[in-house]
Amino acid sequence: MSRLNPFAKLPGLNTASVLLVESEEHFQQSLAEALVEETSVTVNVRLAKSFPLPIENDESRPRIDLVVFIINLTSELSFQSAEASLKYLEPGYFLGKVCFMVTNARSSSVPAERLDAVRRLAASLHCPLLFAEEQTPQGVTNAAERLLTILKAAAGFVPFTTPLYLSNLTRCTLPPDIDQPSFD
Amino acid sequence: MAETLCLSDSDRSSSSDQSVPSRSNNRSLRIAEKERKKNEAEDSFVLALRYFSEVEAGTPVAGNDELDRNLAVVEKVAFSKGLSPEAISVLLEFAMSLRMGTSPCVRVLKCLIPASVVAQQAVVRAVVWLNVSKIPISTQVLFIKWVLTVFDLIDAKDQLRAIYGFIFSFITEENLCPYICHLLYLLTRKENVHLYRVRKLLELQSKLGRQPFLMHLLSLYKVFCPELVTLSIPSRIRSGFKNYISPWKSALAAVQKSNGQQVSSSISAAFTIKEKSISRKRKHCHLDLPALSSVLNKEPQSEQTSRRKMVPLVHLSSFAQMLKDMHRIELPAQMGSLLGSSLALQYLDCVQEESALLRLNFWLGCALHEEFLFCRQTSEEALQFLNNLLSAQHFLQEGFSSSDAFLYKFLNVWDGSLLRPQILGLLSNIPVIPSTQIGRLLFEPLTQLFFTSSMFFKCGLMECLNNMLLKWLTWHSVYALEDDLDISLNSHTSINITLSGFKDSVMELVHFVGRLASLGLQLEGCNTLLLSFILDFYETVCDTFLKFGLPLVVMPPPGVFYPALLATDPVSVDRLAYIMHRYKLNLTSAKSQEKQTEPQQAFHISRHTFRQFNHYLVFMVNCLWNCRMFHANTDMHVREELLHKSNVPQYWTRFDFIHHPAFTGYAVDFHQKCWPGKKDVDVNSIKQSKPWSWYLEYLFNQGFDGLKDFVHSSISRQVTAGDELQDSQQR
Numbered sequence: 053m054s055r056l057n058p059f060a061k062l063p064g065l066n067t068a069s070v071l072l073v074e075s076e077e078h079f080q081q082s083l084a085e086a087l088v089e090e091t092s093v094t095v096n097v098r099l100a101k102s103f104p105l106p107i108e109n110d111e112s113r114p115r116i117d118l119v120v121f122i123i124n125l126t127s128e129l130s131f132q133s134a135e136a137s138l139k140y141l142e143p144g145y146f147l148g149k150v151c152f153m154v155t156n157a158r159s160s161s162v163p164a165e166r167l168d169a170v171r172r173l174a175a176s177l178h179c180p181l182l183f184a185e186e187q188t189p190q191g192v193t194n195a196a197e198r199l200l201t202i203l204k205a206a207a208g209f210v211p212f213t214t215p216l217y218l219s220n221l222t223r224c225t226l227p228p229d230i231d232q233p234s235f236d
Numbered sequence: 237m238a239e240t241l242c243l244s245d246s247d248r249s250s251s252s253d254q255s256v257p258s259r260s261n262n263r264s265l266r267i268a269e270k271e272r273k274k275n276e277a278e279d280s281f282v283l284a285l286r287y288f289s290e291v292e293a294g295t296p297v298a299g300n301d302e303l304d305r306n307l308a309v310v311e312k313v314a315f316s317k318g319l320s321p322e323a324i325s326v327l328l329e330f331a332m333s334l335r336m337g338t339s340p341c342v343r344v345l346k347c348l349i350p351a352s353v354v355a356q357q358a359v360v361r362a363v364v365w366l367n368v369s370k371i372p373i374s375t376q377v378l379f380i381k382w383v384l385t386v387f388d389l390i391d392a393k394d395q396l397r398a399i400y401g402f403i404f405s406f407i408t409e410e411n412l413c414p415y416i417c418h419l420l421y422l423l424t425r426k427e428n429v430h431l432y433r434v435r436k437l438l439e440l441q442s443k444l445g446r447q448p449f450l451m452h453l454l455s456l457y458k459v460f461c462p463e464l465v466t467l468s469i470p471s472r473i474r475s476g477f478k479n480y481i482s483p484w485k486s487a488l489a490a491v492q493k494s495n496g497q498q499v500s501s502s503i504s505a506a507f508t509i510k511e512k513s514i515s516r517k518r519k520h521c522h523l524d525l526p527a528l529s530s531v532l533n534k535e536p537q538s539e540q541t542s543r544r545k546m547v548p549l550v551h552l553s554s555f556a557q558m559l560k561d562m563h564r565i566e567l568p569a570q571m572g573s574l575l576g577s578s579l580a581l582q583y584l585d586c587v588q589e590e591s592a593l594l595r596l597n598f599w600l601g602c603a604l605h606e607e608f609l610f611c612r613q614t615s616e617e618a619l620q621f622l623n624n625l626l627s628a629q630h631f632l633q634e635g636f637s638s639s640d641a642f643l644y645k646f647l648n649v650w651d652g653s654l655l656r657p658q659i660l661g662l663l664s665n666i667p668v669i670p671s672t673q674i675g676r677l678l679f680e681p682l683t684q685l686f687f688t689s690s691m692f693f694k695c696g697l698m699e700c701l702n703n704m705l706l707k708w709l710t711w712h713s714v715y716a717l718e719d720d721l722d723i724s725l726n727s728h729t730s731i732n733i734t735l736s737g738f739k740d741s742v743m744e745l746v747h748f749v750g751r752l753a754s755l756g757l758q759l760e761g762c763n764t765l766l767l768s769f770i771l772d773f774y775e776t777v778c779d780t781f782l783k784f785g786l787p788l789v790v791m792p793p794p795g796v797f798y799p800a801l802l803a804t805d806p807v808s809v810d811r812l813a814y815i816m817h818r819y820k821l822n823l824t825s826a827k828s829q830e831k832q833t834e835p836q837q838a839f840h841i842s843r844h845t846f847r848q849f850n851h852y853l854v855f856m857v858n859c860l861w862n863c864r865m866f867h868a869n870t871d872m873h874v875r876e877e878l879l880h881k882s883n884v885p886q887y888w889t890r891f892d893f894i895h896h897p898a899f900t901g902y903a904v905d906f907h908q909k910c911w912p913g914k915k916d917v918d919v920n921s922i923k924q925s926k927p928w929s930w931y932l933e934y935l936f937n938q939g940f941d942g943l944k945d946f947v948h949s950s951i952s953r954q955v956t957a958g959d960e961l962q963d964s965q966q967r
Contacts, residue, residue, distance in 0.1 A: 157649040158649055167649075180688060181684070182651070183650060183651045184651050185651050185653070190653060191654065193653075194652060194653035195651065197689075197690050198651075198688045198689055198690070201687075201688055201689065201690065205759075210759060211761065212758050212759075213758070218759070221687045221755060222683070222684050222687045222688050223684075224684065225676075225684075
């Protein structure tokens with residue numbers, strides 16, 4: 053089983069690489085287009101449906117600084133695929149180089165348990181969990197902006213901070229049952 | 237019917253108007269053709285209605301082509317344009333009387349989409365049919381769901397209220413119960429609450445368990461007649477009536493959207509604030525605020541003889557009039573309409589009527605939850621709705637509990653950009669949260685958003701938290717005077733918080749912002765804009781005692797203090813100086829007050845705060861004034877050898893008023909003005925006693941009032957300038 057290793061390759065000069073993993077390939081493309089708009093650093097975006105990644109691309113693949121799992125909450129499959137892919141990552145990635153992005157969270161057809169399951173997963177791996185509004189262009193831009201914030205830290209472009217440090221600040225926590233916040 | 241026909245008439249005339257100037261025979265022919273078709277369609281609709289009103293009971297359904305055809309016509313019209321009140325009456329009567337059995341009944345019910353309003357008479361008759369004919373339970377449920385969906389469109393509710401007891405009797409039917417409870421919730425008035433009804437509800441509760449729909453109705457009863465309901469009801473009941481999945485909703489919204497303007501004139505919108513925009517789009521979407529409309533019958537004198545006469549809110553037009561009729565104001569049927577009317581809000585604020593707030597909160601909670609939290613597409617209407625809600629909250633100067641509950645949920649799925657100004661506005665209105673809850677409700681989701689978002693979001697959140705703190709402090713300063721231990725969280729809830737609890741919450745908030753601020757500055761490379769928003773926050777914090785009378789002083793963390801002091805722009809340094817000046821005033825006056833009052837009950841500001849303040853002050857004076865920057869036992873201790881190695885000449889003077897990166901420009905400018913002839917600029921010559929005081933004067937004249945206050949309050953210059961600092965030790 054070949055695993056993706058965060059430190060197996062040398063980083064490119066002034067380059068940050070991000071891998072977007074989404075089983076349904078709905079949101080990947082538009083997000084990637086928004087991500088490469090960034091001008092201050094060269095952003096390399098790689099797309100994948102799931103892990104393991106094909107071995108034949110191993111040579112050409114740059115060092116991946118951040119792995120983003122895009123989970124569509126309306127589909128159980130999307131969550132299962134992300135969960136299954138996780139084991140193909142070296143543990144080193146979980147020190148601030150993995151994040152989850154959830155789409156369709158504000159949809160009435162989503163069972164509450166699925167969101168909880170995603171939260172539990174992200175919290176157990178100490179990874180950030182971002183929500184995205186993929187329908188509107190503004191939502192896509194914003195999602196890209198937030199990913200870039202994390203990516204720049206993960207690729208080491210932000211002085212005085214490390215990926216682990218940032219992920220420690222942003223990692224997902226399990227929210228309590230807030231259906232009825234009672235103050236009694 | 238009359239209405240739609242009339243409208244199509246006007247359509248026709250306008251289209252023929254257009255065809256005249258074109259003078260094209262062909263075209264007018266085509267238009268005539270179109271009209272003919274239109275007329276035919278309308279005729280077939282009229283015929284269909286006639287069929288439904290006249291069809292004999294017991295006509296067979298199976299193989300009845302005429303019925304099928306007519307149903308199809310009606311459905312087509314219903315889903316495209318909606319049905320007129322008369323058509324609804326006819327169809328409802330047909331369906332509920334079961335003239336042709338149950339199968340057409342369900343089909344007809346499903347297409348009852350009103351174009352404008354629903355006649356009350358029709359609904360009352362249908363409710364009566366519920367008992368007379370043998371309608372299957374599932375169809376009965378469908379009918380009640382329909383009534384709930386179109387409830388806001390029923391033109392009056394007095395007769396429905398008159399058969400309250402009759403409707404109440406259906407509550408024993410287990411499947412109908414949730415929907416009947418909801419309907420009763422919407423209809424209940426004080427005079428409907430009787431002991432036997434409460435008993436019946438309690439009996440049901442013991443049978444069915446603590447169902448939310450029963451609890452909701454009981455809580456409303458309790459508000460009206462607390463003496464009748466002794467049951468304790470939790471302060472927030474889990475999400476209200478769950479009947480939002482109704483088959484008509486989307487069709488209704490679509491129909492109302494498509495024939496928008498045509499409906500608008502049906503009910504007069506007497507005095508909403510933004511009369512035009514609201515009355516026009518009033519019913520397009522559930523998110524629009526409904527206009528205030530009277531629930532009373534059109535001829536109140538015939539109806540309200542036995543009861544005391546109620547004055548509907550919509551008939552009032554001035555504050556004086558409202559005061560006169562305060563005791564007999566009739567609330568509108570749609571509580572949402574209160575949000576749009578300033579008079580109604582004033583009434584709400586003055587009267588503090590719990591039932592009104594309960595109903596308003598209930599409506600708002602449902603609207604926010606279904607239409608916003610779980611509505612994928614957000615539109616102009618959502619924006620407008622939230623803006624209206626915000627302006628109502630600003631008017632009342634407090635939030636609504638249902639919008640707070642909504643926010644706590646929404647923050648957990650927010651992407652940080654969707655309707656950001658509105659969400660941050662609502663967030664800044666939330667009342668004080670007890671310190672045990674504040675972390676998980678507020679801080680955790682906000683931390684995750686803050687550190688992954690752009691600089692502008694960070695600034696926006698800082699501003700929002702500053703506003704939140706300001707509101708909390710203002711709330712305290714207003715209500716603490718009345719009763720100095722307990723502060724009610726909200727003018728209309730019974731939840732109180734003690735002074736120490738309030739202090740804990742404020743302290744939590746300030747520490748939280750301090751943490752966000754220091755880390756945010758670090759991540760953003762001490763961005764000046766962010767620093768400015770952070771200093772805004774500390775301008776509020778430093779004055780908690782003098783301005784708001786809260787005996788609490790919290791110093792900024794080093795991560796905020798040092799970046800501000802060593803900033804490259806003079807404005808930040810000036811504002812920091814102002815903040816330190818205010819801290820000094822607050823601490824000295826708190827100290828003197830502490831001495832006067834008795835030790836037991838007096839407030840206490842910890843020694844640590846004084847020590848921290850003195851520490852900062854000494855460093856600041858050393859740095860800006862005394863040129864003793866790298867003094868031992870400061871936070872910034874650097875080894876002597878290392879400083880020598882750096883080869884910076886006179887490193888200890890690098891951050892005084894002359895060499896500080898923020899002020900060098902001013903020093904050079906001053907030097908040129910002071911000694912115009914001199915070619916080589918030696919700013920050190922400003923250090924001499926006389927030019928030094930001129931230089932300070934020059935700086936103060938540039939508008940650095942903060943520095944001026946700071947120098948005047950913290951540095952005494954009686955001794956030769958720049959020699960001694962009057963160490964304003966507090967302890």
